Amino acid sequence: MNERGTQSQRLTENQSIPPDARPLALQPRWRRDFPIDWEQDEYVSRRELVKFMVLTSAAFAVGQAWLAAKSLLVRRAATPRPLPIATVNELPVGGAKTFFYPEGSTPRLLIRTGPSAFVAYDQQCTHLLCPVVPAIEKNCLHCPCHNGWFDLQTGRPVAGPPQRALAKILLDVERDTVYATGVTEGT
Amino acid sequence: MTVPLDLEFFVDASRCIGCQACVQACSECDTHKGQSMIQLDFMDRARSTQTFPVVCMHCDSPTCAEVCPADAIKRTEDGIVQTARKPRCIACNNCVLACPFGVPKMNTRMNLMMKCDMCYDRTSVGLKPMCASVCPSQALAFGTRAELLALRPHAKPVNSFRFGAQTIRTKVNIMLPASAPLDVVDVTQAMYEPSIGQQPFDDAFMEDVFHRIRPRSKP
Numbered sequence: 001m002n003e004r005g006t007q008s009q010r011l012t013e014n015q016s017i018p019p020d021a022r023p024l025a026l027q028p029r030w031r032r033d034f035p036i037d038w039e040q041d042e043y044v045s046r047r048e049l050v051k052f053m054v055l056t057s058a059a060f061a062v063g064q065a066w067l068a069a070k071s072l073l074v075r076r077a078a079t080p081r082p083l084p085i086a087t088v089n090e091l092p093v094g095g096a097k098t099f100f101y102p103e104g105s106t107p108r109l110l111i112r113t114g115p116s117a118f119v120a121y122d123q124q125c126t127h128l129l130c131p132v133v134p135a136i137e138k139n140c141l142h143c144p145c146h147n148g149w150f151d152l153q154t155g156r157p158v159a160g161p162p163q164r165a166l167a168k169i170l171l172d173v174e175r176d177t178v179y180a181t182g183v184t185e186g187t
Numbered sequence: 188m189t190v191p192l193d194l195e196f197f198v199d200a201s202r203c204i205g206c207q208a209c210v211q212a213c214s215e216c217d218t219h220k221g222q223s224m225i226q227l228d229f230m231d232r233a234r235s236t237q238t239f240p241v242v243c244m245h246c247d248s249p250t251c252a253e254v255c256p257a258d259a260i261k262r263t264e265d266g267i268v269q270t271a272r273k274p275r276c277i278a279c280n281n282c283v284l285a286c287p288f289g290v291p292k293m294n295t296r297m298n299l300m301m302k303c304d305m306c307y308d309r310t311s312v313g314l315k316p317m318c319a320s321v322c323p324s325q326a327l328a329f330g331t332r333a334e335l336l337a338l339r340p341h342a343k344p345v346n347s348f349r350f351g352a353q354t355i356r357t358k359v360n361i362m363l364p365a366s367a368p369l370d371v372v373d374v375t376q377a378m379y380e381p382s383i384g385q386q387p388f389d390d391a392f393m394e395d396v397f398h399r400i401r402p403r404s405k406p
Contacts, residue, residue, distance in 0.1 A: 014265070014266055016247060016248060016249060016262045017247045017248040018248065018253075019248055019353055021248075036252040036253070036260070036262050037262055037263075037264065038263040038264065039263075039264055041258070
């Protein structure tokens, strides 16, 4: 009420007069929100703009806090336990196999790049989720949808539309069995 | 920049010779978009040549702004009621119907209510409105009250109008004979008097629409 009082005092006395000629203080609330005088209208417009800016900024701040809290909670989630996904002899060098790790995940891709070298990535391209296929001869993973290319050793995008690396599956080879032991999200 | 409060507008219909100079000049004002917003009304066309230039009276309690549902009509601190603000005006015609002086007109081509703004671009920098600067008989005059009273000692400027229980004071004065008694016009009674040639369609700038509906007969 106070700032409204000073606002009406600040204005010149040559203000428009409501039809019933009563002072502004006795007028209904809507008359202050929809003033006829130019200067008061500018004031209301400025006030509306500031209100919009403050509320929008607050919404952004709350959103950021929510995202931070969510990422903290996800980080606390227990790492899935190791899962046997293949035997060493099952795949020839250059061969590939899909698997799910942890259970219910999106398809993952296990590739044997050498006699004792394995890599595994999420199979979904980080551009528009098409399945990627190995291109061993080029030392790459290829997404045929939009001609995206990922480095076979690191999962990082090297050409085409993808901007983020493929999620990498951590592997462990023990007694001729390949285990998936963890997932590193690509950034 | 504002119009000085001591500068007022004076309309003296008895001086009007119906030359239409004000109508032409109005459309040439830089901010009027080529649209003339002054209306030269005939008082009683069958019996008289008397004309009456109608400009916006610039009320202290503007009914047009009161009825505007889009909050588009604003009055500046110098008492000038401005043309509807283009981003807000929804061309609903409420102001056209509500104004007791019949001033606002709807520009159907622009979907914008346009009314006399006393040539705000000119008067706010110390110039006269276009109509007052061209009027050969000074039926439309712009200046201080003292100036005008010195020039026209037999006239009395009136800027107070009563509509029912509401009294409206205007920035524009109507000049009456100094000896004239105070005349209270009952507007609701006048509603039943015969029309003086004003048709419902006169409330819109609709020349182009008329031509589309009723093409001019070919010669």
